[in-house]
Amino acid sequence: xxxxxxxxxxxxxxxxxxxxxxxxxxxxxxxxxxxxxxxxxxxxxxxxxxxxxxxxxxxxxxxxxxxxxxxxxxxxxxxxxxxxxxxxxxxxxxxxxxxxxxxxxxxxxxxxxxxxxxxxxxxxxxxxx
Amino acid sequence: xxxxxxxxxxxxxxxxxxxxxxxxxxxxxxxxxxxxxxxxxxxxxxxxxxxxxxxxxxxxxxxxxxxxxxxxxxxxxxxxxxxxxxxxxxxxxxxxxxxxxxxxxxxxxxxxxxxxxxxxxxxxxxxxxxxxxxxxxxxxxxxxxxxxxxxxxxxxxxxxxxxxxxxxxxxxxxxxxxxxxxxxxxxxxxxxxxxxxxxxxxxxxxxxxxxxxxxxxxxxxxxxxxxxxxxxxxxxxxxxxxxxxxxxxxxxxxxxxxxxxxxxxxxxxxxxxxxxxxxxxxxxxxxxxxxxxxxxxxxxxxxxxxxxxxxxxxxxxxxxxxxxxxxxxxxxxxxxxxxxxxxxxxxxxxxxxxxxxxxxxxxxxxxxxxxxxxxxxxxxxxxxxxxxxxxxxxxxxxxxxxxxxxxxxxxxxxxxxxxxxxxxxxxxxxxxxxxxxxxxxxxxxxxxxxxxxxxxxxxxxxxxxxxxxxxxxxxxxxxxxxxxxxxxxxxxxxxxxxxxxxxxxxxxxxxxxxxxxxxxxxxxxxxxxxxxxxxxxxxxxxxxxxxxxxxxxxxxxxxxxxxxxxxxxxxxxxxxxxxxxxxxxxxxxxxxxxxxxxxxxxxxxxxxxxxxxxxxxxxxxxxxxxxxxxxxxxxxxxxxxxxxxxxxxxxxxxxxxxxxxxxxxxxxxxxxxxxxxxxxxxxxxxxxxxxxxxxxxxxxxxxxxxxxxxxxxxxxxxxxxxxxxxxxxxxxxxxxxxxxxxxxxxxxxxxxxxxxxxxxxxxxxxxxxxxxxxxxxxxxxxxxxxxxxxxxxxxxxxxxxxxxxxxxxxxxxxxxxxxxxxxxxxxxxxxxxxxxxxxxxxxxxxxxxxxxxxxxxxxx
Numbered sequence: 001x002x003x004x005x006x007x008x009x010x011x012x013x014x015x016x017x018x019x020x021x022x023x024x025x026x027x028x029x030x031x032x033x034x035x036x037x038x039x040x041x042x043x044x045x046x047x048x049x050x051x052x053x054x055x056x057x058x059x060x061x062x063x064x065x066x067x068x069x070x071x072x073x074x075x076x077x078x079x080x081x082x083x084x085x086x087x088x089x090x091x092x093x094x095x096x097x098x099x100x101x102x103x104x105x106x107x108x109x110x111x112x113x114x115x116x117x118x119x120x121x122x123x124x125x126x127x128x129x
Numbered sequence: 130x131x132x133x134x135x136x137x138x139x140x141x142x143x144x145x146x147x148x149x150x151x152x153x154x155x156x157x158x159x160x161x162x163x164x165x166x167x168x169x170x171x172x173x174x175x176x177x178x179x180x181x182x183x184x185x186x187x188x189x190x191x192x193x194x195x196x197x198x199x200x201x202x203x204x205x206x207x208x209x210x211x212x213x214x215x216x217x218x219x220x221x222x223x224x225x226x227x228x229x230x231x232x233x234x235x236x237x238x239x240x241x242x243x244x245x246x247x248x249x250x251x252x253x254x255x256x257x258x259x260x261x262x263x264x265x266x267x268x269x270x271x272x273x274x275x276x277x278x279x280x281x282x283x284x285x286x287x288x289x290x291x292x293x294x295x296x297x298x299x300x301x302x303x304x305x306x307x308x309x310x311x312x313x314x315x316x317x318x319x320x321x322x323x324x325x326x327x328x329x330x331x332x333x334x335x336x337x338x339x340x341x342x343x344x345x346x347x348x349x350x351x352x353x354x355x356x357x358x359x360x361x362x363x364x365x366x367x368x369x370x371x372x373x374x375x376x377x378x379x380x381x382x383x384x385x386x387x388x389x390x391x392x393x394x395x396x397x398x399x400x401x402x403x404x405x406x407x408x409x410x411x412x413x414x415x416x417x418x419x420x421x422x423x424x425x426x427x428x429x430x431x432x433x434x435x436x437x438x439x440x441x442x443x444x445x446x447x448x449x450x451x452x453x454x455x456x457x458x459x460x461x462x463x464x465x466x467x468x469x470x471x472x473x474x475x476x477x478x479x480x481x482x483x484x485x486x487x488x489x490x491x492x493x494x495x496x497x498x499x500x501x502x503x504x505x506x507x508x509x510x511x512x513x514x515x516x517x518x519x520x521x522x523x524x525x526x527x528x529x530x531x532x533x534x535x536x537x538x539x540x541x542x543x544x545x546x547x548x549x550x551x552x553x554x555x556x557x558x559x560x561x562x563x564x565x566x567x568x569x570x571x572x573x574x575x576x577x578x579x580x581x582x583x584x585x586x587x588x589x590x591x592x593x594x595x596x597x598x599x600x601x602x603x604x605x606x607x608x609x610x611x612x613x614x615x616x617x618x619x620x621x622x623x624x625x626x627x628x629x630x631x632x633x634x635x636x637x638x639x640x641x642x643x644x645x646x647x648x649x650x651x652x653x654x655x656x657x658x659x660x661x662x663x664x665x666x667x668x669x670x671x672x673x674x675x676x677x678x679x680x681x682x683x684x685x686x687x688x689x690x691x692x693x694x695x696x697x698x699x700x701x702x703x704x705x706x707x708x709x710x711x712x713x714x715x716x717x718x719x720x721x722x723x724x725x726x727x728x729x730x731x732x733x734x735x736x737x738x739x740x741x742x743x744x745x746x747x748x749x750x751x752x753x754x755x756x757x758x759x760x761x762x763x764x765x766x767x768x769x770x771x772x773x774x775x776x777x778x779x780x781x782x783x784x785x786x787x788x789x790x791x792x793x794x795x796x797x798x799x800x801x802x803x804x805x806x807x808x809x810x811x812x813x814x815x816x817x818x819x820x821x822x823x824x825x826x827x828x829x830x831x832x833x834x835x836x837x838x839x840x841x842x843x844x845x846x847x848x849x850x851x852x853x854x855x856x857x858x859x860x861x862x863x864x865x866x867x868x869x870x871x872x873x874x875x876x877x878x879x880x881x882x883x884x885x886x887x888x889x890x891x892x893x894x895x896x897x898x899x900x901x902x903x904x905x906x907x908x909x910x911x912x913x914x915x916x917x918x919x920x921x922x923x924x925x926x927x928x929x930x931x932x933x934x935x936x937x938x939x940x941x942x943x944x945x946x947x948x949x950x951x952x953x954x955x956x957x958x959x960x961x962x963x964x965x966x967x968x969x970x971x972x973x974x975x976x977x978x979x980x981x982x983x984x985x986x987x988x989x
Contacts, residue, residue: 015188017709022186024701028683030575086190108180108187 006032007122008049012042012068013057013084018107022055025111026118039063043071050076053102053121055114058085058092066095073100078128080121084109156756157787157859159209163752164866164877166206168894170745173199174721175926180713183594183682183704192713193236199720200229203741206748213755221747224738228719235716247290247338248345248426251283261287263365263423268537268558275656276536276633278529280555283427284345285365286394290338291421294398298332311407322407326399334391342394342426346387349428359384359501362393363425363557364400378406379422383461384429386501397424429497430554432546434517435460436470440530441477441540443561446696450484451475451527455517457508458494460544460556468493471516473523479615481527483520490514518547525553528615532633533558536657538595538703567700577693584677586685588664589640592650595659596698598678598690599636601671604628618679620671624649624662632656637679639667639686644906657705661686749875753857753868756785771857775799778818778954782856782869784810789862807860809880809891812943813867816950819983869953876956878949882942889942890935893921893949895956896928911969912956915976919948947984955979 009031011022019035026033034051036042043063046054054072058065069081080102085092088106096104102124103117177195180187207221254262254270262270262285273280295301304325311321334342350358364379380400385393400406401422436455442448453473454463462468472487490513493505518526526545534541539560546554602617604610613619613631621628624643628635629652638653643662653660659681661667671677671686678691687694704710720741725733728750738744756771771783772791784791784800790807791800802818805811816822858867863883869876880891895912912930913923921932934945955976 013188015190015709017188017707018186020702020707021704024697025682028574028578028697086188086194108185108191110184111186112184114186 006030007053007125008051009033009053009055009118010042010045010051011035011055012039012065013037013055014039015057018057018084021111022114025115029115029118031118039065039068043068046072046075051079052125053080053082053118055082055084055118057107058083058096059087066092066099069096069101070099078125080125082114082117082121084114153787156213159212160752160756160859161866163206163209163213163748164868164879166202166209167745167749168877169202170199170206170741171894171896171929172926172931173202174717174742175929177713177717178721179926181710181717184591187709187713189709189712192709192716196232196236196716196720199741200225200232203744206745210748210752210755213752218735218748218751220735221738221744224735225741225744228739228741228744232716232719235712235719247287247293247341249285249287250345250348251280251285254285258285261285261289261423263288263425265363265365265557265559266423266425267365269425269555271536272533272555272558276532278532278555279552281361281427281430282349283361283425284349286342286424286426288421288423291398291423293335293338294332297335298328300328300332303328318407319404322402322404325402329399329402330392330395332395334394339391342390345426346390349426350387359386359429359497360390360393361385361425361427361429362390362397363427364397364422365425366401366422378403378409381461383459384497384501384503389501390426394424394426398422430546430548430556431497432459432554433457433549433551434522434547436463436517436545438526438530438543438545439540439561440534440543441561441563441699443540443542443563443566446540446563446566446699447692449477449692451477451481451530453518453523453526456491456494457512457517458496459503460495460546461503462495464544468495471518473518475523475527477527477531481524483523486516488514488516491517522547522551522553529553529555531616535597535636538657538698540699563696564700567696574693574697578687578691581678581687581689581691584670584686584688585664585666586683588666588684589661590663591681591684592638592660592662593653593658594682594704595637595657596678596680596682596694597637597659598676598692598695601673601675601677603668603671603673618671618677620667622668628652632658637681638662639664639671639679641665641667644910749868750870756857756859772798772800774805774858775801776814776818780817780856780869782858785857785859787859787861787864790860790865805860806862807865808863808939808943809865809882809946810858810860810867812882812946813865813878813880813950813953816947816952816984817954819947819951819954819979821979822951822954874956876953878953880942880946882939882946884939886936886938889937889939890933891942891945891949893930893932893952895930907969908956911972912952914969914973915952916948918977919945919980921945944984948980951979951984952976 007030009026011019011033013019014037016037019037023033023035034045036045040063042056054069056065056068056072065083065085069083072079072081077100081100083096083101083104084107085104086107088104093104102121105114105117173195177199179185180191203225207218207225210218210221249258249262251266251270251273254267255274256267256271259267266285269280272278295304307316307321307324310316311318361381361383362385363381366379378400380397382393382396401420434455434457436453437460439452442450442452451474453475454470455473456463456468456470463470469489469491471489471491473483474485474487475481475483491508492513494508495503496506498504529545530541530543533543533555537558537560540563541558542561543558544556546556548554597618599616599618600614601620602609602613604613604619604621607627610627610631613634615634616636617634618637618639619628619631619635620639622641624640628638628649632652633656635658638649638658638660640662641664643649650660650662659679661679661681661684675688676690678687678689678694680687680694718740722740723742723746724739725737725743725746727733731737733747733750735747738747771785774780774782774784776782784805790810791804792806793801793804802814805814856869858865860866864881865879867876867878869878875896877894878892882889882891893916895909906928909925909928909930913925913932916930916932917923921934924931924933934942937945
């Protein structure tokens with residue numbers, strides 16, 4: 001067990017509480033998870049390594065989340081990006097989807113909700129492999 | 130009746146002095162705005178409350194934005210009330226300002242230190258006071274008060290005292306300057322630290338505080354056996370014992386004579402600025418406000434045996450053992466690792482068999498000196514190689530330790546002592562940090578889980594999150610509880626408050642039926658016992674004695690003991706201790722509690738408002754009052770005075786017609802039901818007067834209390850008229866807006882019904898009053914189920930029930946209004962009826978019968 005490739009997830013959110021709660025929940029569901037609260041570090045990480053799924057906040061200090069997800073998509077178009085944000089507006093949602101975002105979740109959300117979205121993204125990735 | 134008209138007269142008299150010139154239509158639209166805002170506040174509050182449940186991921190941004198949103202609406206409420214009654218309620222702004230200011234301070238990361246005493250006895254300390262008394266004091270108080278274990282008598286010298294001390298001696302600027310010198314490199318860390326310590330040790334404890342500490346000591350010594358008892362002073366700093374462990378870096382002083390207390394207190398404070406602590410704080414980038422310290426002041430326990438218990442081996446959690454170190458006399462040398470001690474290695478499972486015992490020669494022991502201080506003396510020859518603990522004591526320590534572990538949800542490092550009367554006393558407890566070990570151990574949690582069969586999952590609702598392993602113990606009767614073993618998983622068909630009896634021994638609870646808001650749920654949360662209710666299958670699928678693992682986070686029950694999952698859980702920061710959880714909890718305390726219940730009470734005034742909910746409630750009550758008190762006939766408007774509905778049921782309802790809602794003469798002070806021609810109101814009244822809804826069979830079950838609750842609300846001869854007459858309906862031909870305060874329930878119904886189905890809607894909102902939580906939640910559930918059966922869309926948040934329905938044709942909408950009327954009548958009885966879970970089903974059926982008999986239901 002554990003030999004088969006696990007789905008790799010990167011989470012970026014500048015509020016540590018989000019990482020603290022998301023990471024273990026996703027790990028328990030069988031994903032390999034890396035979590036970052038600084039966008040610079042996350043940006044460096046995606047250069048070293050491609051992730052299957054990226055979960056990112058939109059509004060953060062330093063690098064803007066929209067900019068980050070653009071970089072992710074540029075480097076690795078097959079990576080599915082899930083946006084989580086506390087400032088959900090129609091415009092940001094539209095813009096995200098235009099950039100090819102897989103789904104858009106308004107904070108606060110239920111653990112179950114994000115797990116469902118992640119599972120869907122995983123299905124899509126596996127289907128296209 | 131006469132009291133009512135007297136009251137009206139009085140209101141009119143008062144009003145004439147400043148009769149408002151605002152036209153009624155404007156006034157009513159302001160009133161409607163107030164109702165709308167009122168609803169928004171209640172919904173927001175309920176929404177924020179649900180976030181504490183653990184299912185949601187929220188951040189600080191969420192808390193900030195919701196606080197601002199709710200404050201904004203409450204401000205508008207005050208503004209609009211003052212628009213209804215110009216300048217009459219200006220002092221509400223002051224109440225609002227004070228509350229909102231505190232919320233803003235919290236949001237800015239400056240916890241508002243409650244205006245507590247300078248000292249607090251353990252009996253009064255709860256978890257809520259952690260920020261004031263420090264974690265060590267708070268943990269110990271909970272162990273003592275909630276878990277009922279023995280701990281030293283004592284009190285906390287709070288952080289407020291620390292601040293007063295710093296202020297009195299004007300130390301802050303000097304300390305800041307020294308800190309700066311050090312960080313700039315102009316002074317060494319040692320120099321800076323030493324100088325700060327000197328300043329503290331030479332400072333003066335303000336005279337007022339000296340008095341307070343001594344009076345607390347007087348009371349402490351009253352309960353003590355002799356005047357000779359000495360004191361232990363222990364640090365209890367912010368952050369200590371929780372996520373940042375400064376373990377062992379702060380000072381604890383043992384066996385201090387009373388005369389030395391102030392100096393000892395200062396010494397403990399000074400340890401906040403030891404070289405190592407200052408360095409640690411810098412590294413961890415800890416916030417300034419954590420540079421504060423509370424102190425524990427306890428009566429010394431004259432220990433015969435002392436030691437330390439680790440409920441899990443921190444270096445090798447997977448051994449799944451408990452470790453006890455024990456030695457003769459006081460425990461300080463064991464804690465500091467200076468003395469040799471016996472080591473007991475025990476199984477973590479009941480009856481905690483001893484796995485190995487390592488006895489060392491204990492030459493010396495630490496003992497208290499009569500005049501204060503401690504001494505090291507030789508241990509009697511024959512005791513040197515003897516074990517210090519009996520089997521019974523070992524078991525007792527293990528049991529207590531696991532109880533504390535279950536409560537704090539982390540393996541524990543516990544200092545304990547056994548006094549000369551053979552009592553086990555818990556001196557201190559803090560969580561063991563096993564994060565790194567777990568990371569090595571459980572590298573792949575999901576594959577570990579694959580090895581364990583799932584017995585069931587996603588059944589029922591999680592009441593308290595957490596993970597536990599244990600053997601199934603089926604509880605069928607109350608007698609079963611007497612033989613309930615420690616650490617077992619309690620499995621039962623129905624929830625009952627009686628289960629509280631064994632809650633401290635319980636590792637998890639699973640029930641077939643039950644509600645997440647019931648009384649047992651409250652107890653489970655209080656003791657943080659992982660609990661899943663309403664699974665429907667638990668008693669069928671689980672066998673007595675079967676070892677299971679309850680994952681009350683993901684809602685899964687596994688066969689076998691998934692130890693890895695427990696370790697994983699141990700390593701996680703508990704949701705309840707996260708900054709965000711505590712912040713939300715703290716701001717909610719300034720938002721949600723309702724202190725203004727009864728308008729006839731003295732505190733029902735702006736200065737009595739302690740929370741935003743209080744203000745909201747006050748504004749709503751006063752807005753209704755303002756509208757009822759109007760008499761427009763007198764000031765030339767059309768006949769829109771409030772008139773009483775003459776009705777055969779005990780409901781004092783004032784009607785205000787804003788157009789085509791009432792036929793007949795408007796000069797008469799009473800309206801007959803047949804004169805009501807408002808479409809929704811007429812239907813509502815039909816439902817309300819269904820025979821049997823107000824006084825029928827269920828009442829006889831508990832007639833006495835039903836009547837007493839009736840009189841509490843309706844007896845116009847006994848209660849003040851002002852208190853009675855707050856039920857108001859504003860109506861027109863197609864519209865009705867009904868505000869009811871029935872007992873302590875607040876009920877609002879708004880409906881618009883016309884020939885045009887597209888415009889039609891009905892809105893029902895019910896907020897339960899001050900009964901105990903289990904009755905309230907049963908009531909909420911009953912209402913929801915009844916309304917759902919009539920096709921309403923339901924939203925339950927806590928004990929707030931909202932039901933909506935819209936766009937049905939006129940006939941169907943009328944039926945829905947009849948159902949609502951019937952339900953309002955019916956609801957009156959619920960308060961006194963809902964003592965048992967079975968009542969929900971019985972009452973629901975009873976309601977359905979009434980409905981079927983009296984209201985024609987169309988199938989949609």
